[in-house]
Amino acid sequence: MERRPFDTLNDSIDKEVTIQLKEGQEIKGELKAFDAHMNLIVDKDKETLLVRGDNILFITFNKE
Amino acid sequence: MERRPFDTLNDSIDKEVTIQLKEGQEIKGELKAFDAHMNLIVDKDKETLLVRGDNILFITFNKE
Amino acid sequence: MERRPFDTLNDSIDKEVTIQLKEGQEIKGELKAFDAHMNLIVDKDKETLLVRGDNILFITFNKE
Amino acid sequence: MERRPFDTLNDSIDKEVTIQLKEGQEIKGELKAFDAHMNLIVDKDKETLLVRGDNILFITFNKE
Amino acid sequence: MERRPFDTLNDSIDKEVTIQLKEGQEIKGELKAFDAHMNLIVDKDKETLLVRGDNILFITFNKE
Amino acid sequence: MERRPFDTLNDSIDKEVTIQLKEGQEIKGELKAFDAHMNLIVDKDKETLLVRGDNILFITFNKE
Amino acid sequence: MERRPFDTLNDSIDKEVTIQLKEGQEIKGELKAFDAHMNLIVDKDKETLLVRGDNILFITFNKE
Numbered sequence: 001m002e003r004r005p006f007d008t009l010n011d012s013i014d015k016e017v018t019i020q021l022k023e024g025q026e027i028k029g030e031l032k033a034f035d036a037h038m039n040l041i042v043d044k045d046k047e048t049l050l051v052r053g054d055n056i057l058f059i060t061f062n063k064e
Numbered sequence: 065m066e067r068r069p070f071d072t073l074n075d076s077i078d079k080e081v082t083i084q085l086k087e088g089q090e091i092k093g094e095l096k097a098f099d100a101h102m103n104l105i106v107d108k109d110k111e112t113l114l115v116r117g118d119n120i121l122f123i124t125f126n127k128e
Numbered sequence: 129m130e131r132r133p134f135d136t137l138n139d140s141i142d143k144e145v146t147i148q149l150k151e152g153q154e155i156k157g158e159l160k161a162f163d164a165h166m167n168l169i170v171d172k173d174k175e176t177l178l179v180r181g182d183n184i185l186f187i188t189f190n191k192e
Numbered sequence: 193m194e195r196r197p198f199d200t201l202n203d204s205i206d207k208e209v210t211i212q213l214k215e216g217q218e219i220k221g222e223l224k225a226f227d228a229h230m231n232l233i234v235d236k237d238k239e240t241l242l243v244r245g246d247n248i249l250f251i252t253f254n255k256e
Numbered sequence: 257m258e259r260r261p262f263d264t265l266n267d268s269i270d271k272e273v274t275i276q277l278k279e280g281q282e283i284k285g286e287l288k289a290f291d292a293h294m295n296l297i298v299d300k301d302k303e304t305l306l307v308r309g310d311n312i313l314f315i316t317f318n319k320e
Numbered sequence: 321m322e323r324r325p326f327d328t329l330n331d332s333i334d335k336e337v338t339i340q341l342k343e344g345q346e347i348k349g350e351l352k353a354f355d356a357h358m359n360l361i362v363d364k365d366k367e368t369l370l371v372r373g374d375n376i377l378f379i380t381f382n383k384e
Numbered sequence: 385m386e387r388r389p390f391d392t393l394n395d396s397i398d399k400e401v402t403i404q405l406k407e408g409q410e411i412k413g414e415l416k417a418f419d420a421h422m423n424l425i426v427d428k429d430k431e432t433l434l435v436r437g438d439n440i441l442f443i444t445f446n447k448e
Binding site for chain 5: 213215217219224225226227231232233238239240241242243244246247
């Protein structure tokens with residue numbers, strides 16, 4: 001089966017990602033969950049964030 | 065079953081959340097209800113707010 | 129059954145609400161009707177308004 | 193059956209309405225037709241307008 | 257059957273219309289075709305235009 | 321059967337078109353393919369472009 | 385069967401593409417995956433990007 005973009009999201013669960021928002025803001029943290037709208041749960045040191053998917057410009061994953 | 069972002073919303077019912085709006089405004093209060101569009105009912109001291117989901121940039125939850 | 133944001137709208141029929149629009153404008157009046165798009169009928173002293181739902185930032189309800 | 197916002201539109205056919213557009217423009221005329229997207233046909237003295245619904249901020253109806 | 261806004265579009269095939277775009281631009285020409293998204297084919301002297309419906313603010317029809 | 325706007329797109333395959341984007345940019349080239357979202361493949365001298373349909377303001381076709 | 389824009393995306397898997405974003409930013413890299421929303425996985429030297437499709441203005445492919 002062909003590989004799709006959400007497979008990459010799935011492979012990145014529990015890993016560090018950088019989320020670039022359309023408004024220019026950047027969020028770094030550990031990806032904990034996502035859904036079909038690209039809503040993301042990101043874990044940071046002292047808080048957990050639910051990022052609404054329609055704000056996302058791109059997500060950067062570190063190559064391993 | 066895999067954990068999804070809305071599970072985190074569900075776990076936060078009756079807890080304090082901080083909602084960052086796309087327009088820059090920040091709303092703090094107790095989360096009372098949500099729906100599939102991320103519309104939220106937030107309880108503040110003297111009033112109750114229905115925040116329309118499409119305005120939300122991200123929601124911050126305190127780690128316990 | 130779990131409580132949803134539109135239940136709060138429904139409980140506010142015939143009551144005073146304050147609607148904060150995305151453009152910054154604020155509309156106060158008596159809520160008379162709503163639909164699934166959050167389109168609202170609001171009664172003011174001398175006129176009735178149909179507010180298109182996609183303009184809404186949040187709605188404030190007074191606590192009783 | 194509960195009253196919905198589009199019932200108010202329906203009651204206003206052949207009556208004067210004021211349409212406030214998101215861009216700030218205001219259109220006054222006689223409402224002749226509408227559809228589920230809130231597209232409106234408005235009759236003015238010398239021309240007929242089809243206003244695309246997604247531009248509408250709110251519509252004002254005179255109380256009778 | 258009730259009259260709907262697209263009936264007015266249909267009656268205007270092969271007639272002159274003025275299309276006001278959200279960006280401020282105005283397009284005049286003969287309406288040749290339309291679809292459910294309000295995409296329009298407009299005939300001008302030397303060229304034919306396909307106007308994407310989501311850019312439209314309103315369309316003006318001359319009264320006859 | 322009534323003629324629709326996408327019939328004009330279909331008749332323009334392998335012909336020169338001018339695409340006016342909402343952002344103001346203009347793209348000229350030979351139309352090679354399109355889909356229901358108005359995504360277009362346009363052939364230029366040294367490169368091929370996939371233009372995402374939601375950026376399009378209007379498309380100009382030369383009359384023959 | 386008629387050729388569609390996504391066939392061109394499919395032919396470009398493992399090839400260099402240039403993605404022009406609506407915000408003005410340009411992303412170059414090797415296309416690794418895409419989906420029906422035009423979400424793209426792009427491989428760069430040191431990182432992998434998931435570009436959310438609704439940010440895309442156009443994609444440029446080199447002619448071979």
